[in-house]
Amino acid sequence: MRLYLTEGNPHCLKVVAAVELTGTRCELQFVGVEERVVPFLSHSKLPCLQLDSGNYLFSTNAICQYLFTLRGKEPSDLTNQWLEWEATELQTALSGALYTAVVQGKKEEAAGTLQKKWTYIDQSLTRRSFPYLAADAITVADIVLWGALYPLLSDSAFLLGDLKALRGWFERVCAVAACRKAVESILKGKGLQGLKPYLQKQPAPSQRAETPTSNEPEGGESADRVLTEEEIRAAADSWSKGLSGWPKPKLIQHPVLPQPNEKNVLITSALPYVNNVPHLGNIIGCVLSADVFARFCRLRNWSTLFVCGTDEYGTATETKALEEGLSPQQICDKYHAVHAQIYQWFGISFDHFGRTTTQRQREISQDIFRRLLERDFLLQDTVEQLRCESCQKFLADRFVEGFCPFCNYEEARGDQCDKCGKLINATELKNPQCKICKGTPVVKSSKHLFLDLPKLESRLVKWLEDSMVSGNWTPNARFIARSWIRDGLKPRCITRDLKWGIPVPLEEFKDKVFYVWFDAPIGYLSITANYTDQWERWWKNPEQVQLYNFMAKDNVPFHSVVFPCSLLGAEDNYTLVNHLIATEYLNYEDGKFSKSRGVGVFGDMAKETGIPADIWRFYLLFIRPEGQDSSFSWSDLLLKNNSELLNNLGNFINRAGMFVCKFFEGRVPEMELHDDDKRLLAQATWELRQYLQLLEKVRIRDALKCILNISRHGNQYIQANEPWKRIKGTDADRKRAGTVTGVAVNVACLLSVMLQPYMPSVSASIQEQLLAPAQCNVLADEFVCILPGGHKIGTVSPLFQKLETDEVESWRKRFGGQQPEEGSADQSKTEAKPTAEAKAAAPVAEDAGKGADPQRAKQLAEEVTKQGEVVRELKAQKAEKAVIGAEVTKLLELKKQLVLAEGKTAEAPAQKGKKKK
Amino acid sequence: MGLTTIAIHLVQEAQQNQLLGRTAEEKAIVQQWLEYRVTQIDGHRGKDETRTILKDLNQYLEDKVYLAGDNFTLADILVYYGLHPIMTELSVQEKEKYVNVSRWFNHIQHYPGIRQHLHPVVVLKNRLYTSGH
Secondary structure, three states, rough: EEEEEEEOOOOOHHHHHHHHHHOOOOOEEEEOOOOOOOOOOOOOOEEEOOOOOOOEOOOOEEEHHHHHHHOOOOOHHHHHHHHHHHHHHHHHHHHHHHHHHHHHHOOOHHHHHHHHHHHHHHHHHHHHHOOOOOOOOHHHHHHHHHHHHHHHHHHOOOOOOOOOOHHHHHHHHHHOOOHOOOOHHHHHHOHHHHHHHHHHOOOOHHHOOOOOOOOOOOOOOOOOOOHHHHHHHHHHOOOOOOOOOOOOOOOOOOOOOOOOOOOOOEEEOOEEEEOOEHHHHHHHHHHHHHHHHHHHHHHOEEEEEEEEEEEEOHHHHHHHHHHHHHHHHHHHHHHHHHHHHHHHHHOOOOOOEEEEEOOHHHHHHHHHHHHHHHHHOOOEEEEEEEEEEEOOOOOOOEEEEEEEEOOOOOOOOEOOOOOOOOEEEEHOOOOEEOOOOOOOOOOEEEEEEEEOHHHHHHHHHHHHHHHHHHOOOOOOHHHHHHHHHHHHOOEOOOOEEOOOOOOOOHHOOOOOEEEEEHHOOOOHHHHHHHHHOOOOHHHHOOOOOOEEEEEEEEHHHHHHHHHHHHHHHHHHOOOOEEEEEOOOEEEEEOEEEEEOEEOEEEEHHHHOOOOHHHHHHHHHHHHHOOOOOOEEEEHHHHHHHHHHHHHHHHHHHHHHHHHHHHHHHOEEEOOOOOOOHHHHHHHHHHHHHHHHHHHHHHOOOHHHHHHHHHHHHHHHHHHHOOOOHHHHOOOOHHHHHHHHHHHHHHHHHHHHHOOOOOOOOHHHHHHHOOOOHHHHOOOOOOOOOOOOOOOEOOOOOOOOOOOHHHHHHHHHHHOOOOOOOOOOOHHHHHHHHHHHHHHHHHOOOOOOOOOHHHHHHHHHHHHHHHHHHHHHHHHHOOOOHHHHHHHHHHHHHHHHHHHOOOOOOHHHHHHHHHOOO | OOHHHHOOOOOOOOOOHHOOOHHHHHHHHHHHHHHHHHHHHHHOOOHHHHHHHHHHHHHHHHHHHEEEEOOHHHHHHHHHHHHHHHHHHHHHHHHHHHHEEEEHHHHHOOOOOOOOOOOOOOOOOOOOOOOOO
16 A cells, blocks of 8 residues: 655654554655645545555545554544544644644744643543553554644643643653654654645635534634734734835836845736637636736835737637738737737736747747757657648648547647647547648648657756745646656657748758747747846846746646746756746636637627726636636626625725715824724734735735725724714714724725735725825735824725626626627527527537437436336346346447437537546 | 444444444545544535535545445445535536436435435436536
């Protein structure tokens, strides 16, 4: 059997100790923190034990017990009880305490939350008067609890005071050789701090707040976090400092360049391909996510450069040019402008939005190419390629279409299948067809250059491991990169028989250009070079620059494997990606966005709805596909706008401002803080810190929730203190109303700063309404009084508008299926339910409907059910295999007929299975 | 004290030890799913986590009759009880999405003496949404 472990993972301690103590022979394998080993679990669960039968044990306690059972040590009621208590009660308390102690560095606070657990164990030990938890000798219960407690109890901050029995027990178990070995192999002598990298990768415990399953009232981790006195005092102290000691926002002067001894952040978002209008999924996947992060970095006063541009070379441009009857360059000019406009409307704050068809691009690509050639990282080979004799050209990639060799999708392109997403060699396509003349191409050979990835593999792997350990790679990025390497790297062709591209600077290859994937990522460099001559200070400066790449997950292989190999092989001290941030996919109302079918909202149409760009930004960021696919839904957009923006955030900010105007003639009243006010300050500070931590890890969607939490607290605060009533009361009441109003309007001001990365125009209008000083636009981990007593504010007006159901319904119809210009004749047929429409139009099979026979289908369905019963019956009776087999065959045959009768091809279900990886 | 501890004790009392697993491996797997029941299923918060649980279980059950493989065990009983409120809430479409869970669940609820006072959850046998995801 094989045990999978991670260094610095506290859960590994007990398992290793159990292996050592029982003397079990098993192979230990260390893997990365977020590695998914257990195939059926969607999240990484480590440690885990793979048994010889192939089964997995992912529960640490089950693993420990199993190892003991193998040695003949069966569980008893008492050991079972300890193990269950550990899993249900202790672990929830511990995970919160570990997070507080290690990640937030507040050990005392963490120790406080665990007192009750300590006492419970101590009392149990005292009552039974065993030296160990369940018997006179060591049992599985001791190992399990020891492993859970060791990280905290071994730290000097966690004194056990007069809990003698617990202390004695802990020391006894610590002395066991197996336990000492476990500590050594998992913590490597680093103590509590050794857990930090692991814990930082886990979700913050506030997000897994427990609903107490026991009757014991638990302190700590409920939705309303209990604030300590210390936190409240500290928040009040910070507040009173005001803006006097506050850092000044850095003035942005172009060109932005990295500064020595400062944090320098270089942000790229995947270059959108020029031949199409981006849809909402493209926008959230890269540019919008990168924009939020870039704005955040600027608010933290880091030197930040955010570049992007259109990717313009390649066959897709050429085919599009043919379609529209323009030259490739004209197509690029046209769509580059379309892209630039859309991003501008969405408020994307590029420092430079360039393109790949520039002189710089040619220079840098050819330079990297030459360096690779000189260093012998390029191979030459002849390739079988499809050639259309009537058009007299080799049909690269998108010039040819055919049936996908993997899933049989009939419109697969020569480089990739849109349906199953697999990369294809054009010659593998079934029934290939020239896209231009629809003729059948023939296979011819042509000479090409290849990047020798296998030769670069060892360098790549070393760099990749370092980058993944020190940087923030999203789990999907780690997974995809690792699986590419695991599947083995092969040489990749970097040249193409085309005209529209960067010429290969070799006489022998003068009719060829670079394959787009080779030069497209070089676009990041050339676009920067078009922004500043000093581009190398960003791109050949890995010591000072942190590089963040934003993209959707389909782009991960190129950014994590292929492009880094080009740069590593060129040996020119290039800045390689430190943080690879990949999103999952955004679906449209449970289907896919599809330009050809007109399903979904595309960049240019968002504007036409009249919904402000910031609302789009908010909703897209709120549903950002972080961790798993998510869906855009019109009704959800309405709900989020009306509940979160209008009723929560907008309501709070508006009320705070209105009170200042109405009750205090537009001047912020003097404030005298009571406990209630300080408590709100502490809550806001805590959320602010969460927000900073999350954004630093590029958890954009989670950080947005912190903003909404603050305004939620703010609303409760106003509601509880009722300044509108107190203003009419005694002097003391009026004073109180003033304090509450003043604190609230300052919280509103803090929100405007935190909101800036997400909703820049809303943020600006809040600050305009409050006449907030520009100096407040810096993010630090303290909340100070920005608008002191006497500060004059401007005119307050509502920030958000209500969205009405019928309004949203009409857009849903409009964007649901056919576009108006395409379906003009049968406008009335436009489906009310876009999902149904999308599904009906989904490219399941061309002949869908032809063979459909509902009557027959119904009959067959019944027969399938009956036959299914027969098989089940036989299995239950443990009938002979041959008998069952015969019935199963019948069942399968019936199912096949049913599928046909329903009007699908027989392969349809199989495709679906494959698609779900 | 503790649901699984008590249940295990009762099983032993009733001399039905096969419900706790026949081999060391099966015993471990039973224990693992019992723990899963009291930590994950009972501790689930919100739709997202419920979905993860169903998705994981669905994957796991793809090639299994019972949680521990080929034999009916205590794990099936307790996980069944844990999932009952969740399954009751599922739409027909969702039940089809988690087809392996539904198949297993239906099987367990018809196992003699298991369902007790709980109402049966209807699981359709014909797929209605064959073209959806």
